[in-house]
Amino acid sequence: MSVAEVPAGVVAPPLVSTRFFRSELLLIFGRRRNWVGMAVLAAVPVVLAIAVKVTAPPAGSDVGSFIGNITSNGLFVALASLTLEIPLFLPIAVAAIAGDAVAGEANQGTLRYLLSVPVDRTRLLLVKFGAIVVFALICTLLVAAVGTLLGLVLFGGGPVVTLSGSTLPFWSGVGRLVLVCLYVTVCLTGFGAIGMFVSTLTEQPIGATIAVMLLAFASQIMDAIPQLSVIHRYLPTHYWLSFAELMRDPVDAGRLVPGLLSALAYLAIFGSAGWARFSGRDVTS
Amino acid sequence: MSDLAISSRGLTKRFGSGQVAVNAVDLAVPAGSVYGFLGPNGSGKTTSIRLLLGLVRPTAGRHDLLGEPMPQRAARVLPRVGALVEGPAFHPYLSGRDNLRRLDAADRTTDPASERQRVDAALERVGLLAAAGKRYRIFSLGMRQRLAIAAALLRPRELLILDEPTNGLDPQGTREVRQLLTALAADGITVLLSTHLLSEVEQICTHVGVMHLGRLVAQGELATLRAQTAPRVRVLSPEPAAAAKILGDLGLTSVERVGETVTAVIGEAGTAGGTTVPPEKVVAALVHADVPVRGFEVSTSDLEEMFVELTGEGFDVSG
Numbered sequence: 130m131s132v133a134e135v136p137a138g139v140v141a142p143p144l145v146s147t148r149f150f151r152s153e154l155l156l157i158f159g160r161r162r163n164w165v166g167m168a169v170l171a172a173v174p175v176v177l178a179i180a181v182k183v184t185a186p187p188a189g190s191d192v193g194s195f196i197g198n199i200t201s202n203g204l205f206v207a208l209a210s211l212t213l214e215i216p217l218f219l220p221i222a223v224a225a226i227a228g229d230a231v232a233g234e235a236n237q238g239t240l241r242y243l244l245s246v247p248v249d250r251t252r253l254l255l256v257k258f259g260a261i262v263v264f265a266l267i268c269t270l271l272v273a274a275v276g277t278l279l280g281l282v283l284f285g286g287g288p289v290v291t292l293s294g295s296t297l298p299f300w301s302g303v304g305r306l307v308l309v310c311l312y313v314t315v316c317l318t319g320f321g322a323i324g325m326f327v328s329t330l331t332e333q334p335i336g337a338t339i340a341v342m343l344l345a346f347a348s349q350i351m352d353a354i355p356q357l358s359v360i361h362r363y364l365p366t367h368y369w370l371s372f373a374e375l376m377r378d379p380v381d382a383g384r385l386v387p388g389l390l391s392a393l394a395y396l397a398i399f400g401s402a403g404w405a406r407f408s409g410r411d412v413t414s
Numbered sequence: 415m416s417d418l419a420i421s422s423r424g425l426t427k428r429f430g431s432g433q434v435a436v437n438a439v440d441l442a443v444p445a446g447s448v449y450g451f452l453g454p455n456g457s458g459k460t461t462s463i464r465l466l467l468g469l470v471r472p473t474a475g476r477h478d479l480l481g482e483p484m485p486q487r488a489a490r491v492l493p494r495v496g497a498l499v500e501g502p503a504f505h506p507y508l509s510g511r512d513n514l515r516r517l518d519a520a521d522r523t524t525d526p527a528s529e530r531q532r533v534d535a536a537l538e539r540v541g542l543l544a545a546a547g548k549r550y551r552i553f554s555l556g557m558r559q560r561l562a563i564a565a566a567l568l569r570p571r572e573l574l575i576l577d578e579p580t581n582g583l584d585p586q587g588t589r590e591v592r593q594l595l596t597a598l599a600a601d602g603i604t605v606l607l608s609t610h611l612l613s614e615v616e617q618i619c620t621h622v623g624v625m626h627l628g629r630l631v632a633q634g635e636l637a638t639l640r641a642q643t644a645p646r647v648r649v650l651s652p653e654p655a656a657a658a659k660i661l662g663d664l665g666l667t668s669v670e671r672v673g674e675t676v677t678a679v680i681g682e683a684g685t686a687g688g689t690t691v692p693p694e695k696v697v698a699a700l701v702h703a704d705v706p707v708r709g710f711e712v713s714t715s716d717l718e719e720m721f722v723e724l725t726g727e728g729f730d731v732s733g
Contacts, residue, residue, distance in 0.1 A: 142522035152516045156508070237503055237506070238500070241469050241503065242499070245469065245499065246517055247488050248520045411471060
């Protein structure tokens with residue numbers, strides 16, 4: 130036996146390889162549970178659009194809100210759906226994936242085999258986190274796309290009346306919607322970092338998921354209590370609905386910055402905490 | 415390359431609970447050997463294996479795999495090490511093949527272009543090619559075990575660390591695994607085989623290490639270790655009293671009589687092969703004294719006896 134001899138099919142490690150990342154995405158998007166979750170996310174714009182279409186609210190009511198604007202432009206089905214889903218369904222979807230990230234592999238015992246391949250622990254976390262980001266983006270885009278398509282069919286397109294009352298050409302409106310999706314994804318990414326941190330603490334993926342979901346709800350409850358206004362801006366969910374700023378004309382970018390910074394801060398803090406926890410942890414599952 | 419495929423110095427693991435699972439273990443697994451890693455349940459075998467693979471950080475001590483320090487050189491060393499740790503573990507809703515593909519994808523040092531050949535070859539080797547498309551969750555225990563062995567053999571290895579590889583296999587499967595390991599060893603691959611099936615060890619191992627209460631209480635070549643326990647003679651005679659007297663006169667020690675069977679230690683521990691009294695002389699003496707002999711047997715100490723001697727007789731799991 131000689132060490133110098135390079136066995137067949139073995140190569141020097143490339144600088145960047147996306148194979149493991151793609152395998153992770155296949156795992157997430159190949160899982161029936163996640164398909165069901167995404168179907169629920171996609172059902173909201175469908176229910177909303179049909180409900181509005183059938184009941185046809187009196188014109189002029191609820192002006193200035195997304196739901197009130199639905200009948201004027203199909204794009205607002207997407208925006209209203211995101212508004213409805215961001216407090217509950219989208220965080221649940223992200224919590225399910227993030228909570229599963231490390232705890233799921235530990236629970237199944239596959240973690241010990243991945244680490245002995247070897248997969249470097251930092252790399253494992255990066256791949257897991259990257260998959261959470263992709264999942265959050267896909268979920269957000271899914272809601273927006275289903276909402277837009279169905280909205281266009283039921284209510285038509287055309288110029289978009291912004292929340293400030295001005296009118297944007299249709300494709301500018303679509304551009305704004307894409308920016309909204311990116312903003313929502315960034316917010317969910319910060320939240321996902323918390324989820325992944327919790328996932329490194331336990332071998333029970335469901336437990337991690339529920340803990341992170343409760344955190345999202347608790348944060349929103351506290352955000353609704355005026356007496357706690359001192360801490361509101363530190364709550365992870367506080368700036369999530371600020372995406373509405375993107376539908377004003379002109380956009381005050383300054384009002385989006387706090388939300389982005391908040392998400393990045395949560396990402397940095399809980400990303401490093403997760404890394405610190407996981408890189409030194411004994412894997413005994 | 416170092417002559418030792420695995421070497422450790424004072425490897426110790428104390429868990430947060432205060433329990434010392436592995437206590438100052440100095441493993442020495444020679445390259446090319448088949449090393450039987452023995453010990454009762456709870457003696458620290460699996461924790462030792464987790465330490466070797468870097469899954470658990472040692473409280474004290476260090477170890478090398480294939481001559482490279484761990485865990486610093488894990489990225490270089492572990493691709494050359496195939497492992498089966500504490501039973502199979504795979505994604506239940508992926509097929510057997512997709513599970514192997516995932517492990518192959520996680521390995522940065524394998525060529526993506528030949529993934530399929532590698533996976534198929536590994537499946538073929540454990541006789542799982544036909545069932546590889548089925549979801550892991552419907553695999554039987556034996557199939558799961560085979561898949562785990564396939565994962566350990568997913569690419570050419572220099573060292574295999576196998577924790578009870580035949581657990582859950584039918585006799586056919588056990589035999590196949592034994593033959594597979596023998597063939598791999600013949601290719602020069604070092605195998606660390608953790609097991610409590612002593613017959614398995616007797617058939618394929620060249621070296622053994624015995625764990626007890628977190629300590630490595632014995633280690634070395636199987637033949638040498640065996641020689642350390644004294645061989646015994648067993649005489650079956652209708653006149654056991656007379657036979658016992660002859661054995662005693664010959665200088666054999668620990669003469670015991672049970673019914674028509676008389677046993678005695680024929681040499682001293684550590685003198686196997688050079689026993690103080692040759693067995694043929696015992697027979698001659700018995701015949702000469704007109705003691706009827708119905709049966710005569712020299713038993714080199716069997717592994718089980720040695721094992722029990724080293725680890726105690728109790729059935730209790732080590733605490």
